[in-house]
Each structure stands twice: as C-alpha cells, then as structure tokens.
Amino acid sequence: MVNCWLPMPEKMPKSLIMSLLASLSAASIVNIGDKPMLPIAGRICAIADMDKDGNTDLLIQQNNMLLIYLQPNDGSDFRKSAQVLTLPTGVGKVSCAVGDFNGDTCPDLLVVQTFQADLNIIDKVKALFSAAETQYAAVLYLNDGNNTFTEHQICDENGLEGTASPGPSPPTPLNCPIKFVDHPTLVDINGDGITDLLGFALRKAGDGKEVTELFCLQGVRHQSPPGESVEFRRCEHLFPPAPVGGVFPGFTPIFADLNSDLSAEFVFLEADKRKMVVWSQSSAGPGAASEWKVNETLSVQLPALGEGEALASPLVSDVDSDGQLDILVPVCASAKCNSVVRLWCYSRLTVRVVQIDLRQVTLEPEIDGQTIVPFRIGDFSLNGYPDLIATVTLPGGSSRTPMIFENAPDDGGYQRKFELTRKPQRILPPLNDKLSGLVMSAFFDLKEDGNLDMMVEYADEATGSSVNFIRTQCIGCCKPQQSENANGVRQIKIGSGIVWHGACVSIQMTDFADQSADGLRRIELCQLPQSAHRLLHNPFVLFGLSRTPNFVDEVEFGGPRLIIEGRFQRDLIRQVVPNSRVVVIPPDSETGHWTSRLFVTPSQLIFLSLLVMATCCGLLLLMITFLHFRERQQDKKERQAQTHRFHFDAM
Numbered sequence: 001m002v003n004c005w006l007p008m009p010e011k012m013p014k015s016l017i018m019s020l021l022a023s024l025s026a027a028s029i030v031n032i033g034d035k036p037m038l039p040i041a042g043r044i045c046a047i048a049d050m051d052k053d054g055n056t057d058l059l060i061q062q063n064n065m066l067l068i069y070l071q072p073n074d075g076s077d078f079r080k081s082a083q084v085l086t087l088p089t090g091v092g093k094v095s096c097a098v099g100d101f102n103g104d105t106c107p108d109l110l111v112v113q114t115f116q117a118d119l120n121i122i123d124k125v126k127a128l129f130s131a132a133e134t135q136y137a138a139v140l141y142l143n144d145g146n147n148t149f150t151e152h153q154i155c156d157e158n159g160l161e162g163t164a165s166p167g168p169s170p171p172t173p174l175n176c177p178i179k180f181v182d183h184p185t186l187v188d189i190n191g192d193g194i195t196d197l198l199g200f201a202l203r204k205a206g207d208g209k210e211v212t213e214l215f216c217l218q219g220v221r222h223q224s225p226p227g228e229s230v231e232f233r234r235c236e237h238l239f240p241p242a243p244v245g246g247v248f249p250g251f252t253p254i255f256a257d258l259n260s261d262l263s264a265e266f267v268f269l270e271a272d273k274r275k276m277v278v279w280s281q282s283s284a285g286p287g288a289a290s291e292w293k294v295n296e297t298l299s300v301q302l303p304a305l306g307e308g309e310a311l312a313s314p315l316v317s318d319v320d321s322d323g324q325l326d327i328l329v330p331v332c333a334s335a336k337c338n339s340v341v342r343l344w345c346y347s348r349l350t351v352r353v354v355q356i357d358l359r360q361v362t363l364e365p366e367i368d369g370q371t372i373v374p375f376r377i378g379d380f381s382l383n384g385y386p387d388l389i390a391t392v393t394l395p396g397g398s399s400r401t402p403m404i405f406e407n408a409p410d411d412g413g414y415q416r417k418f419e420l421t422r423k424p425q426r427i428l429p430p431l432n433d434k435l436s437g438l439v440m441s442a443f444f445d446l447k448e449d450g451n452l453d454m455m456v457e458y459a460d461e462a463t464g465s466s467v468n469f470i471r472t473q474c475i476g477c478c479k480p481q482q483s484e485n486a487n488g489v490r491q492i493k494i495g496s497g498i499v500w501h502g503a504c505v506s507i508q509m510t511d512f513a514d515q516s517a518d519g520l521r522r523i524e525l526c527q528l529p530q531s532a533h534r535l536l537h538n539p540f541v542l543f544g545l546s547r548t549p550n551f552v553d554e555v556e557f558g559g560p561r562l563i564i565e566g567r568f569q570r571d572l573i574r575q576v577v578p579n580s581r582v583v584v585i586p587p588d589s590e591t592g593h594w595t596s597r598l599f600v601t602p603s604q605l606i607f608l609s610l611l612v613m614a615t616c617c618g619l620l621l622l623m624i625t626f627l628h629f630r631e632r633q634q635d636k637k638e639r640q641a642q643t644h645r646f647h648f649d650a651m
Contacts, residue, residue: 038077040069040467044457046096047444048499048539050081050107055448056539057081059098059109060467064091066109075447083147085109095368097531098539099186099195100498102230103221106143107498110197112136112183112532114369133249134369135202137177138184152232154178154217156203179203181212181246182371183532185253187266188502189238189281190290191561191569194219194230195501198239198255198266200247212246214239239279239292245272249370251329252313255560256529257504258298260324262558262570264502264526265298267327269311274302276327276346283562290562300351302329302344310335312365312372316529317386319407320416323506323522324348325529330374337365337372345414355410357419361392364400366440371533378443380404380452382544384523388418389454391441402441402454442536450542499539502560503527507543509552520553545578552576559586567594 042060050057055071058078066085069078087094097110115135141149155176184199197217202210216235251269258265258278266279278298283290305311312330319326327346333339340363343354365374380387385407392403403420410417437459444455457467506524525541545552558570568587571594576582583597 039458040078042067042467043093044440044442044455044467044534044536045094045111046098046109046534047536048098048107050083050098056445058467059096061087061094061096064089066094066096066111071446071448073447075449081147083149085141085149087111095183095532095534097186098499099501099531100193101140101195101197101219101232102142103192103194103219104143104145104230105498106145108143108195109141109149110138110184110186110531111141112138112180115177115179136180136183136369138180138197138199139177154197156201178215180215182249182253182369184215185255185266186501186528186531187255187264188500188560189216189218189235189292191502191559192221193500194221196235198253200242200268212242214242238290240294243270243272243277245270247271248274248311250311250313250372251276252371252530252532252535254314254316254327254529255502255531256316256325256526257524257558258325258327260506260524261563262504262506262524262556263563264504264529264560265295266292269302274304276300276302281560281562283564298349300346300349302351305331306341308334309341310337310372312337312340312374313533313535314530315375315377315388316526317377318523318525319345319354319386320347320414321384321521321523322347323508323524325504325524325526328354328375328377330372332365332372332374335372337367337374338362340374343418347414352414354414355412355417356405357417358392359420360395361403361420362395364391364393364438366391366534368533373533373535375405376442376536378452378538379542379544380443381406382451382542383407383546384521384544385416389441389443391438400438402438402456440534442534443538444536445538445540445542452538452542455536499528500559501528501531503557504559505541505543505555505557507552507556508554509545509548510550511548548578552578555582557584565590568592 040058040060042062045059045061045066047056047058049055050059050068051070053070053073055073057071058069060067060069064087066087068081068083070081071078091113094111094113097112098107099110100106101108101110113136115137138154140152140154142152143149153176156178179202181200181202184197187196187198188194189196189198196219197215199215200212201215203213205211214236216239218233218235219230220233221230248269248271254267255264256267257263258267259280263281265281267276269276276299278295279292280295280298281290282293310332312332315328315330316325317328318324319328324347329344329346330337330340331342331344333341339358340356343356345352345354363374365372367373375388375390377386377388379385380389387407388405390403390405391400393400405418406421408417408419409415438456439459440457442455443452445451446453455467504524504526506522508520508522510519511521523543525543527541528537528539530537552575554572554574555576556570556572561569563569568590571584571586573582573584573596576598577600580598580600583599585595587593
C-alpha cells in the first residue's frame with residue numbers, strides 16, 4: 001500500500017515550501033468491531049491535521065461552536081483542543097475546509113453555510129409554491145497560531161457590482177456576503193503553497209436578473225519583507241468566464257490531474273449542456289505568467305439522463321489502477337437517490353459505464369441542497385483498487401448501517417465493478433440511548449497506520465448528531481517517525497501538516513499478476529481532489545499494494561505548477577521499500593531541489609514471521625533433545641546387556 005500526504009512544512013525565511021508525504025505498507029487483514037470508541041457529541045465538519053503531529057484530527061460542530069478534537073498517536077479516544085471557534089448565533093449546519101490562506105503555515109478554515117436571504121413578501125409567497133435552489137455563503141477564519149481565529153468576510157470588492165476586476169481589488173466591500181451557487185473549492189492556482197479559493201457566484205446583471213460569474217480569491221505573498229504578510233487579490237482575469245447557462249450545482253467541482261502530468265486541472269459541469277468542462281493551466285512561454293484555459297481535449301459531454309434520473313456528486317480515484325485518474329458519476333433512479341442505476345466513469349477521454357450491484361439494499365444518501373452524496377471512496381481492501389462506502393438500509397430492516405462496495409474484477413467492457421461484500425459488516429449498536437439513526441459514514445485512518453477504518457455519524461436527540469468509529473485490525477501497517485517539541489506536542493520532523501491542494505502522486509511497480517502487457521502496475525492519485533459537501537477525503541493519498549514482495553520501482557510526485565518548469569514541478573524517487581513513509585519537500589524556487597525523507601517501520605508480519613520461526617526452531621530443538629535422550633537411554637541398556645552376557649569361549 002502507498003499512502004501519500006502533501007502537507008506544508010514549517011515557515012521558511014524565504015518563502016513557503018510544500019511537502020509531500022508518501023507511506024507504503026503491506027496488506028492488512030480486516031476485522032470489524034475491535035474496541036469501540038466513545039462517541040463524540042456533535043456533527044463532523046472536516047478532518048485535517050490541526051496540530052502538526054501527523055495525525056488526522058476532527059473538526060466538530062456543536063450548535064454555534066466549532067471544536068477541534070486531536071487524535072493521539074495510539075488512535076485511542078480523541079482529546080478536546082483548547083481552540084474553539086464561535087460561529088454566529090443561530091447558524092445552521094455548516095461545512096468546513098482546511099487550508100493555508102495567508103501563508104503562515106497555520107491551518108485556516110473556510111466555513112460554508114446556507115445563504116440566508118432577506119426575502120420580501122412576494123418572494124416568500126413564491127417560496128411556498130416552488131422549491132428555490134439553495135445558495136451558499138462562505139467565511140474565512142484565519143488562524144493566528146495562538147488558539148484564536150479571526151473572521152474574514154468574503155465580499156465582492158469590485159468597484160461596480162457584477163463586474164470583475166483584472167487585478168488587485170479596491171478595499172470597498174460590496175455585496176457581502178457573496179451568494180455562491182455551490183460550495184467554493186480550495187485550490188492552488190499557481191503552486192506557491194498558499195490556498196486559493198475558486199467558485200461560482202450569483203450577481204445581478206444590468207436588467208436585474210441574476211447571472212453566474214466566476215469568483216476567484218488568491219493569496220499573494222509580499223516580497224518585502226519576505227514571508228511576513230499576504231494580500232488577498234481577485235484573480236478572475238486568470239480564468240475563462242463562467243458558462244453563460246451557469247453551472248450544475250449538484251456536481252462537486254474537482255481539482256485533480258486528468259492527463260497524467262501530475263499538475264491539477266479544474267473540473268465542473270455546465271448546467272444547460274451537461275458538459276463536463278476542464279480548465280488547464282498554461283503559459284505563453286518561459287517567464288510568462290500562467291493562466292487557465294478551457295481544455296477541449298479533456299472536456300467531454302456526458303450521456304443523456306433517463307426520465308426521473310438524477311446525478312449525484314462525483315468521486316475521483318484511479319478506479320481500474322491504470323495510472324490515470326478517473327471520475328465516477330453516480331446516476332440515481334430518482335431525486336432521493338435511494339438507488340443507483342449505473343456509474344458513469346470518465347476515463348481516458350471517454351465516458352463508460354461501471355456496474356454496481358446493490359443487492360436490493362436501499363441507499364441513504366446525504367443531501368445538501370442540490371448535491372447528493374451517496375458514496376465516499378477509499379482503498380479499504382488495500383489491493384490498489386478503491387472501494388466505496390455508503391449508508392444503507394438492508395432488505396427487510398429499518399435501521400441504517402455502513403456497507404462497503406468492493407472494487408471487484410468484471411468480465412464486462414470496463415473490467416471493474418462494485419459489489420456489496422458477501423458478508424456485510426454490520427455496525428455496532430450505539431453506546432448511547434439517545435443516538436438513533438445513522439446519518440453518514442466515511443473512511444478514516446485511526447493511528448495513521450495506512451489502514452482505513454470507518455467513521456460514522458449518528459443522529460442525536462440532544463446535540464443533533466454524534467460521531468463514532470469502527471476500527472479495523474491492521475497487520476503490516478506503518479507509522480511516521482515523530483518527535484516532541486518544547487510544549488510536549490508530538491510533531492512530524494518535517495512538514496506542517498497542512499495539505500497542498502492539487503498535488504498528485506503516481507507509483508510504478510513490477511506485478512506480473514497485473515493485467516498490463518508489460519507486467520508493470522501503475523497507479524495515480526491526487527490529494528484532496530474535492531473539498532466541499534463533507535466528502536471527507538483523508539488528508540493523504542493511499543495506494544494499496546496487496547500482498548506483494550516487490551519494491552515500488554518509482555514514486556513520482558508533482559504539484560499544481562506549469563509542466564514546462566520541469567524539476568520545479570515534479571520529481572521522483574526510486575526503489576521504495578513497502579511499509580515506509582516518504583516525506584518529500586518541493587523546492588521554493590526554480591534553483592532549489594526536492595528533499596526527501598524515508599521513514600521505515602517494521603511490519604507486524606515480520607514479528608509474526610520471527611515468532612513462527614522461533615517456535616519452529618524451539619520445537620525442533622525439543623525433538624532433537626528428546627531423540628538424543630532416547631538414544632542415550634538405549635545405548636545404556638545395550639551396555640548393561642553386554643556386561644551380563646555369558647561368554648562360552650572363556651570356558
């Protein structure tokens with residue numbers, strides 16, 4: 001298994017450098033139900049490394065407060081952090097995303113909630129007879145590093161409402177907060193390590209009608225003094241205009257690599273044409289500023305939907321393990337999405353159909369406005385093929401339970417399919433009587449051992465929801481090397497723990513059991529390809545290697561930079577041993593170089609093998625000792641018989 005994580009390192013005097021973490025370990029044996037954890041009251045908002053210790057932590061919403069629960073190194077019960085973020089009174093359910101928006105290597109938060117519009121009497125009457133589309137408002141909370149967050153309103157700071165400024169914006173705030181069509185996406189549009197914001201907003205045109213326009217907010221570091229301050233600038237001028245017909249709000253935007261150059265593209269879906277549009281980064285030449293253009297080669301038209309069918313939120317992974325990212329788009333039988341009729345798979349510039357066997361279970365998706373989230377994705381079986389997790393109701397039952405849809409071989413045209421596990425893993429009953437129905441299920445890595453566990457969220461009569469975990473037993477897992485700082489906090493030796501959005505990793509290894517003609521297995525994944533609607537991608541990339549004795553021949557990594565920049569955009573390391581974690585720091589300038597660290601942790605399989613060998617040697621030693629003792633006893637009896645024998649020759 002290969003697990004890749006790209007956080008930011010500690011603050012550098014010259015500029016911010018990003019880091020890439022890759023972890024490799026052998027396959028695991030799954031055993032559901034090991035030592036249940038105490039539930040955490042609240043609703044899961046996001047997962048990220050908030051204290052720079054290499055462990056994934058939780059952001060929990062409790063009413064109008066966001067609490068941080070830190071994961072200990074042994075994966076036991078989470079401990080509550082002193083950091084508390086207070087939201088406005090009366091706020092509803094929110095969604096969070098973590099990034100570094102001001103370049104200080106402290107994790108900042110983007111909080112998205114439903115847009116609360118002040119409706120007049122006519123609009124209120126219209127709302128009674130027709131369901132209005134959901135819009136969203138977003139707020140930045142910047143972390144000062146001292147357990148406090150400062151609110152930063154995202155406003156339309158253009159001189160005239162409805163027009164985009166081609167450069168730094170005037171400081172006059174207008175149209176605040178901005179009304180977003182969908183959750184804005186966390187990206188890095190120039191590879192400088194500062195998290196940028198990209199989304200689609202509604203603005204009133206000259207005739208009073210609302211039109212969809214692009215919104216881009218970029219953090220730009222001041223050169224003098226270096227690394228001391230960052231200015232927020234609008235950056236719509238670097239992108240094509242938004243589609244005239246708008247965007248489809250149920251398609252969560254994607255920031256990932258689609259053409260195997262390890263530099264991320266931005267993907268969204270048009271509302272009128274159902275066309276999946278891809279924007280790629282390009283440049284007029286060496287030294288010229290980068291800009292984003294429509295990539296007609298990668299853009300594709302999706303097939304037509306049947307009557308009553310609806311599109312669910314897409315998923316991003318290397319489904320068939322061919323070294324190129326795929327996009328899975330579930331097609332629901334109805335708007336409630338209790339059943340998925342097929343999966344569209346965008347792979348190598350074409351759209352194919354991947355079969356999914358639900359076995360008559362009823363899906364219980366999470367619905368946020370027009371966005372339907374029936375599945376979340378991760379390599380649960382650690383065989384290199386990503387699996388799906390969903391909340392379902394079994395046939396004839398009324399209670400919900402998380403289920404794994406395994407990525408299995410298929411004799412059809414695509415060679416892969418998703419099917420429900422033959423022995424469904426049932427969730428343990430809630431430990432609290434106030435916990436009732438299951439709301440959400442996702443993958444989570446307790447102990448950061450490279451072995452995915454299950455994270456579930458219950459409905460709670462008192463607090464609204466509660467988060468709990470189901471462990472999986474891991475044999476052959478890895479753990480990063482850590483150290484303690486002066487405050488007693490365990491930290492990884494390099495890297496800040498903040499994710500570098502748009503960073504991608506690919507591996508290549510010899511595997512004669514693979515179906516490729518050259519006997520090489522290639523897998524590519526990108527880190528946090530989506531950051532909205534609680535898709536809860538783990539802040540690292542996980543590659544399953546299955547049970548193989550081979551080394552990983554190559555691990556290649558790259559960031560969201562121009563591919564013409566060569567070694568500044570990508571690099572590789574060779575011959576990586578399984579069950580290890582590789583930390584790679586990209587250069588901060590074109591004259592710099594990539595730095596890598598390899599942390600190797602002996603697999604538990606080695607200790608088990610040594611135990612078996614020691615047991616066998618002990619048994620052999622006992623057998624030899626016993627046989628030697630029997631032989632000596634037999635020799636003694638023969639000597640005694642020889643002394644009592646009567647010799648006739650002596651007569």
